[in-house]
Amino acid sequence: MLQKLSELFGAGRAPTGYRPGVTLEHLRRNLGVNGFEQSGPASAQVRLDDGLQLEVRERTESQLFMHLVMTEFVLRVPALSEGTACFELHHGGAIRRTAVRCRQRSGDRSLQVALEAGLQPGSALHQALMPLDFKRLRIDLQDRQWCVRLEHMGGSEVVNRMPAFRRYIALSREQRDSLFQALAGLQRLLRTC
Numbered sequence: 001m002l003q004k005l006s007e008l009f010g011a012g013r014a015p016t017g018y019r020p021g022v023t024l025e026h027l028r029r030n031l032g033v034n035g036f037e038q039s040g041p042a043s044a045q046v047r048l049d050d051g052l053q054l055e056v057r058e059r060t061e062s063q064l065f066m067h068l069v070m071t072e073f074v075l076r077v078p079a080l081s082e083g084t085a086c087f088e089l090h091h092g093g094a095i096r097r098t099a100v101r102c103r104q105r106s107g108d109r110s111l112q113v114a115l116e117a118g119l120q121p122g123s124a125l126h127q128a129l130m131p132l133d134f135k136r137l138r139i140d141l142q143d144r145q146w147c148v149r150l151e152h153m154g155g156s157e158v159v160n161r162m163p164a165f166r167r168y169i170a171l172s173r174e175q176r177d178s179l180f181q182a183l184a185g186l187q188r189l190l191r192t193c
Contacts, residue, residue, distance in 0.1 A: 015060050015067035016161065023058050023069040023157040026168045030155060031176060052184050059151070065162045070135070071155040075148040075183050077190040085111050085141040089119075089129070100129045107141060111193060115139070118189035125185035132178045139186070146190040152179060 014020075020041040028036045028044070035047030042058040055074040060067055085107025092099040100119050104112045119126055129137075136151040154171035171179070 015062045015159075017159050018060055018067060018069065020058065023071060023155070023168065024056065026157065027056065027071055027155045027171065030171050048180060050184065052180065052187065054183065066158065066160040069157040069159065070151050073148075073150045073152065073179065073183065075146075075150075075187060077146040077148070077187050079141055079144045079146050079190070080193065082144060083108055083111075083141060085139075087112065087115060087139040089137040089139070091130075097130055100126060111141065114193045115189070118185075123185075125182065125189060128178050128181035128185050131174070132182055133175060139190070146193070148183065148186050148190070150179070150183065 021038065024038065024042065024044050031046070033046060033048060035045075035049075037045045037047075039045050039055070044056045046054040046056055048054075052075075055076075057072045057074060059070045059072050061070060086105035087107075088103045088105060090101055090103070091097045092101045099121070102112060102116050102119060119129070133153045134150055135153050136149065138149045140147045140149075152171065152175070154169050154175050156169045158165075158167045158169070160166075
């Protein structure tokens with residue numbers, strides 16, 4: 001109930017103590033890539049050497065006396081077909097990760113079959129997603145464009161007011177490599193769907 005009240009009264013407002021761009025600056029240093037350009041107060045464009053282009057955005061989540069600043073990696077890929085679809089990917093397994101599951105929220109069923117074919121165990125995409133510590137991974141199709149939104153647990157900041165502290169959660173080198181491999185694999189897969 002407290003969570004719902006917090007969302008109701010905090011809707012549309014930035015949390016107290018939120019400093020746009022601070023988490024992105026930590027992430028820029030953490031990623032260690034040359035093609036990182038700030039495009040707004042809370043967003044940036046990332047261009048990797050292999051041609052992968054991403055948008056990174058800060059997203060805030062308010063709690064009672066604290067807030068989280070999450071980083072969301074956004075990848076856009078032109079689609080081959082018209083239509084709309086929405087998928088959510090998550091890890092399967094109660095204690096240990098056993099698989100990557102794909103849940104379709106809306107859209108054509110044949111798109112889910114194509115997506116799941118690329119997520120088969122043993123594929124490069126599956127191997128990149130299994131060790132990746134993501135909180136949310138959503139894939140949308142709209143206006144002949146795929147949009148992948150991946151929210152990683154690293155690259156985030158926890159800000160507490162009582163007691164007052166800020167803590168940046170770093171993205172490890174292994175997680176960074178898995179993140180870039182997963183996004184590149186999703187780009188290759190979605191170009192064929």
